[in-house]
Amino acid sequence: MFRNFKMVSRVVFGRGSFNQLNDILAEKRKHTDSFMVFLVDDVFENTGLKNRIPLNDPDMLIWVNVDHEPSTAYVDELTRKAGAFSGQLPEGVIGIGGGSTMDLAKAVSLMLTNPGSAADYQGWDLIKNPAVWHVGIPTLSGTGVEVSRTTVLIGPEKKLGINSDHTVFDQIVLDPELISNAPADQRFYTGMDCYIHCVESLKGTYINVFSQSYGEKAFDLCKEVFLEDNPENDDKLMMASYFGGMSIAYSQVGVCHALSYGLSFGLGIHHGIGNCIVFDHLEEFYPQGVREFREMMKKHDIQLPRDFGNIEDEKLEKMINVALILEPLWENALGTDWKSMMTRDKIKALYISILGL
Amino acid sequence: MFRNFKMVSRVVFGRGSFNQLNDILAEKRKHTDSFMVFLVDDVFENTGLKNRIPLNDPDMLIWVNVDHEPSTAYVDELTRKAGAFSGQLPEGVIGIGGGSTMDLAKAVSLMLTNPGSAADYQGWDLIKNPAVWHVGIPTLSGTGVEVSRTTVLIGPEKKLGINSDHTVFDQIVLDPELISNAPADQRFYTGMDCYIHCVESLKGTYINVFSQSYGEKAFDLCKEVFLEDNPENDDKLMMASYFGGMSIAYSQVGVCHALSYGLSFGLGIHHGIGNCIVFDHLEEFYPQGVREFREMMKKHDIQLPRDFGNIEDEKLEKMINVALILEPLWENALGTDWKSMMTRDKIKALYISILGL
Numbered sequence: 001m002f003r004n005f006k007m008v009s010r011v012v013f014g015r016g017s018f019n020q021l022n023d024i025l026a027e028k029r030k031h032t033d034s035f036m037v038f039l040v041d042d043v044f045e046n047t048g049l050k051n052r053i054p055l056n057d058p059d060m061l062i063w064v065n066v067d068h069e070p071s072t073a074y075v076d077e078l079t080r081k082a083g084a085f086s087g088q089l090p091e092g093v094i095g096i097g098g099g100s101t102m103d104l105a106k107a108v109s110l111m112l113t114n115p116g117s118a119a120d121y122q123g124w125d126l127i128k129n130p131a132v133w134h135v136g137i138p139t140l141s142g143t144g145v146e147v148s149r150t151t152v153l154i155g156p157e158k159k160l161g162i163n164s165d166h167t168v169f170d171q172i173v174l175d176p177e178l179i180s181n182a183p184a185d186q187r188f189y190t191g192m193d194c195y196i197h198c199v200e201s202l203k204g205t206y207i208n209v210f211s212q213s214y215g216e217k218a219f220d221l222c223k224e225v226f227l228e229d230n231p232e233n234d235d236k237l238m239m240a241s242y243f244g245g246m247s248i249a250y251s252q253v254g255v256c257h258a259l260s261y262g263l264s265f266g267l268g269i270h271h272g273i274g275n276c277i278v279f280d281h282l283e284e285f286y287p288q289g290v291r292e293f294r295e296m297m298k299k300h301d302i303q304l305p306r307d308f309g310n311i312e313d314e315k316l317e318k319m320i321n322v323a324l325i326l327e328p329l330w331e332n333a334l335g336t337d338w339k340s341m342m343t344r345d346k347i348k349a350l351y352i353s354i355l356g357l
Numbered sequence: 358m359f360r361n362f363k364m365v366s367r368v369v370f371g372r373g374s375f376n377q378l379n380d381i382l383a384e385k386r387k388h389t390d391s392f393m394v395f396l397v398d399d400v401f402e403n404t405g406l407k408n409r410i411p412l413n414d415p416d417m418l419i420w421v422n423v424d425h426e427p428s429t430a431y432v433d434e435l436t437r438k439a440g441a442f443s444g445q446l447p448e449g450v451i452g453i454g455g456g457s458t459m460d461l462a463k464a465v466s467l468m469l470t471n472p473g474s475a476a477d478y479q480g481w482d483l484i485k486n487p488a489v490w491h492v493g494i495p496t497l498s499g500t501g502v503e504v505s506r507t508t509v510l511i512g513p514e515k516k517l518g519i520n521s522d523h524t525v526f527d528q529i530v531l532d533p534e535l536i537s538n539a540p541a542d543q544r545f546y547t548g549m550d551c552y553i554h555c556v557e558s559l560k561g562t563y564i565n566v567f568s569q570s571y572g573e574k575a576f577d578l579c580k581e582v583f584l585e586d587n588p589e590n591d592d593k594l595m596m597a598s599y600f601g602g603m604s605i606a607y608s609q610v611g612v613c614h615a616l617s618y619g620l621s622f623g624l625g626i627h628h629g630i631g632n633c634i635v636f637d638h639l640e641e642f643y644p645q646g647v648r649e650f651r652e653m654m655k656k657h658d659i660q661l662p663r664d665f666g667n668i669e670d671e672k673l674e675k676m677i678n679v680a681l682i683l684e685p686l687w688e689n690a691l692g693t694d695w696k697s698m699m700t701r702d703k704i705k706a707l708y709i710s711i712l713g714l
Contacts, residue, residue: 002371004381004528007364013567013607014359024361171361174567209592210370210531213600217574235566243570250370 005249006165008147008172015235018137018175022054025092028133029056034091037082039064039105041097041139049139049178053096060085066100069264069271070107072119072155078104079111079118089113092133098140098182098190099271106151106167109134118162119155127164136169139178141237142190142272144197144245146172152271158322159265174242176234188226188300189272191237192293194244195222196275199289200254204332207251214247226296254333255285255342258326259350262319267308277304281354285333308355316357320347362606363522365504365529372592375494375532379411382449385490386413391448394439396421396462398454398496406496406535410453417442423457426621426628427464428511429475435461436468436475446470449490455497455539455547456628463508463524466491475519476512484521493526496535498594499547499629501554501602503529509628515679516622531599533591545583545657546629548594549650551601552579553632556646557611561689564608571604583653611690612642612699615683616707619676624665634661638711642690665712673714677704 012020025036035058042063044050055061062078082090089112095105107118109131114121121127136146145151149168150161161167179187198219201207207215221240225233260274269277276293283290297304324330324347330338351357369377382393392415399420401407412418419435439447446469452462464475466488471478478484493503502508506525507518518524536544555576558564564572578597582590617631626634633650640647654661681687681704687695708714 001377002369002374004367004369004377006367009366010361010363011567011606012359012361014565017359020358020361176566208371209533209589209596210368213574213578213593213596217570221570232566236570239566239570249368 003249006149006168008169010171011174012172013174013238015177016175017173018052018178021137021173024135024171024173025054025094028091030091033058033086033088035059035086036092036094037062037085037090037108039078039093039095039097039101039108041066041101044096044139049096058086060090064097064101064104066097066104068268069154069159070100070103070152072117072122072153075104075107075111075118075153078108082108083112089132092135094135094137096137096139098138098186099143099145099193102136102138102143102145103151103153105134105136106131106145106169107153107162110151110162110164110166118153121162121164122153122155122158122160124163127162127166129166131166133170135171135173137173137175137178138238138241140182140186140190141179141241142192142194142244144194144241144248146174147242147245148248154265158325159261160325174238176238179238180234184300185302186272188296188302189270189276191222191226191240192276192279192296193272194218194241195226195293195296196256196279196289197253198222198244198247199286200256200333201247201251203286203289204252204254205335206332211247211249211251214243214249215251218243218247223292227299252328252332254329256282258323258329259347259354261326262323262351263354265322266311266315266319273305276302278354280304281350306356311355311357316348316351319351320344323347360606363506363525365526367528368531369529370531370595372534373532374530375409375535378494378530381492381528381530382411382451385448387448390415390443390445392416392443393449393451394419394442394447394465395451395453396435396458396465398423398458401453401496406453415443417447421454421458421461423454423461425625426511426516427457427460429479429513432461432464432468432475432510435465439465440469446489449492451492451494453494453496455495455543456500456502456550459493459495459500459502460508460510462491462493463488463502463526464510464519467508467519467521467523475510478519478521479510479512479515479517481520484519484523486523488523490527492528492530494530494532494535495595495598497539497543497547498536498598499549499551499601501551501598501605503531504599504602505605511622515682516618517682531595533595536595537591541657542659543629545653545659546627546633548579548583548597549633549636549653550629551575551598552583552650552653553613553636553646554601554610555579555604556643557613557690558604558608560643560646561609561611562692563689568604568606568608571600571606572608575600575604580649584656609685609689611686613639615680615686616704616711618683619680619708620711622679623668623672623676630662633659635711637661638707663713668712668714673705673708676708677701680704
């Protein structure tokens with residue numbers, strides 16, 4: 001059985017395409033009291049972007065904070081707010097920001113129509129009801145969240161996505177101008193999410209030609225963006241992210257993502273930088289990818305954090321649990337016999353090396 | 358303004374994925390008297406594929422003949438048949454075949470819910486009502502019809518597509534096994550449709566990085582498929598076609614397609630072979646593309662037809678009209694000043710050389 005891949009319904013791509021958002025939303029405003037909920041990264045609270053958001057009278061704007069990775073508790077809080085704003089559901093949820101904000105917008109649009117806590121739906125295909133129409137407008141590129149069927153959340157027990165066809169955005173607006181002002185290190189870490197997941201999926205056992213075609217092009221675009229200087233690098237990075245996300249349709253990530261999930265859960269380290277911290281120690285699994293990654297780090301003058309302090313054994317064990325739960329990632333990376341290779345002890349040894357313990 | 362590109366809602370890709378069609382349709386069979394209309398290329402009437410079509414009791418199977426390019430009259434005839442089959446609309450229209458069959462399935466699904474003749478809707482965004490849910494299952498790859506927003510038809514006055522967001526398939530099933538038995542020359546001509554439209558769009562003035570990313574990968578895949586020998590060539594050709602189709606989102610074809618449309622209209626020559634006949638004479642516009650195209654022809658031992666008999670002047674004038682109507686193609690190829698370069702006389706001279714008159 002091959003996955004019947006649900007695609008984003010509509011894509012607009014182009015420099016300045018953010019200016020079309022008003023027209024796009026206008027088509028969805030069915031009644032005079034119809035309203036939209038905008039979830040916008042609070043780093044934009046005092047920037048020019050704020051005034052460009054096509055906010056109508058009845059709309060709701062929530063500045064979201066993503067200093068920490070998005071949690072199920074935060075999703076529940078935002079859903080309560082959005083749900084209490086009016087007697088009815090919004091006509092749309094629009095996320096404007098990086099990967100975490102995209103994840104929040106997806107999760108809130110799902111939880112507005114599905115009862116309980118977001119934590120109840122972490123897993124695969126647990127969502128019962130279609131989401132509120134939702135729009136993703138990335139201001140950072142690399143995660144692939146704009147086309148993926150997941151929204152990754154930190155829950156009480158695990159870091160795991162709400163994986164569902166209903167999670168997929170109905171509309172995305174890809175405006176390369178929006179990513180041009182991102183801080184250099186964030187741009188790099190988020191871009192490397194794409195590069196690393198291409199390495200992992202292209203080297204994995206799950207891949208087919210659909211995902212390979214997308215993955216190879218995303219990989220080439222990443223190398224162009226981070227090893228060359230090109231006036232269209234923002235456009236290319238945006239497409240790399242989109243292609244990288246599409247390549248996940250029939251492939252999986254691998255060792256780096258599995259260990260990075262544990263790092264986020266245990267130490268609250270953001271996904272992008274977490275991947276980089278881990279990947280730098282994975283020469284054993286991805287020798288060429290790690291070599292090129294270091295070239296890119298050098299070119300962009302990136303210094304990875306190396307000191308994580310002392311980490312008690314109990315926390316380390318929890319991180320190992322979080323990593324081990326991700327069975328498809330291990331199987332993709334190491335084959336069906338992965339359990340004999342990736343024991344608790346092996347993962348512990350990797351974490352000890354990664355964290356300099 | 359950038360196009361808000363409507364995407365195919367669901368894609369399944371994989372060898373043997375055709376076997377999942379029954380499950381895919383089952384989800385759409387709402388009532389006991391719900392029925393599907395299958396439009397299947399009649400070349401499969403006496404093949405094993407016939408028995409693999411998941412035909413339920415109330416379904417309708419129409420063998421379609423595409424010896425000639427699909428016409429608006431044929432679409433009207435098929436629509437009448439499908440509409441008269443039961444007191445209600447079908448739940449779905451499923452096309453199984455090459456580009457012409459895909460075009461027929463798209464057009465019939467549109468015309469079942471829109472009054473009048475298909476000829477009334479040749480143009481851009483003239484369709485008012487959403488189509489019946491429609492599925493494309495290609496048995497030839499290269500046209501990009503599986504992801505495009507058009508269905509190209511020969512009308513009484515012109516060869517022109519019904520371009521509309523409603524034209525886009527709701528579901529496509531991409532099973533590389535289905536294209537493995539195509540006759541070598543048809544496979545080549547259809548594959549070249551993709552190669553040529555990559556050359557035209559990548560060299561065109563309309564392109565942006567979205568379409569460039571898709572077009573470059575489609576171009577590379579075509580060269581791999583037609584210049585190398587690879588066990589995954591069917592898979593790669595299928596992806597080339599899909600990527601080529603996606604690349605049209607923000608780009609256009611050019612000189613070859615414009616002239617080829619005239620050839621189809623005037624002489625009834627099929628689109629794929631028509632492109633090849635024309636492209637072989639376009640060194641002036643696409644020197645490198647034409648050189649590589651000839652290499653591919655040589656490797657696959659393709660002999661293009663060279664003798665088209667005598668063509669009366671009136672017909673030639675009509676062909677020029679059909680080509681000239683395609684303004685966006687000329688503008689993409691030659692820039693805003695194209696009219697000064699591509700006069701009636703110049704087109705006539707090209708047709709005379711192409712047709713050996």
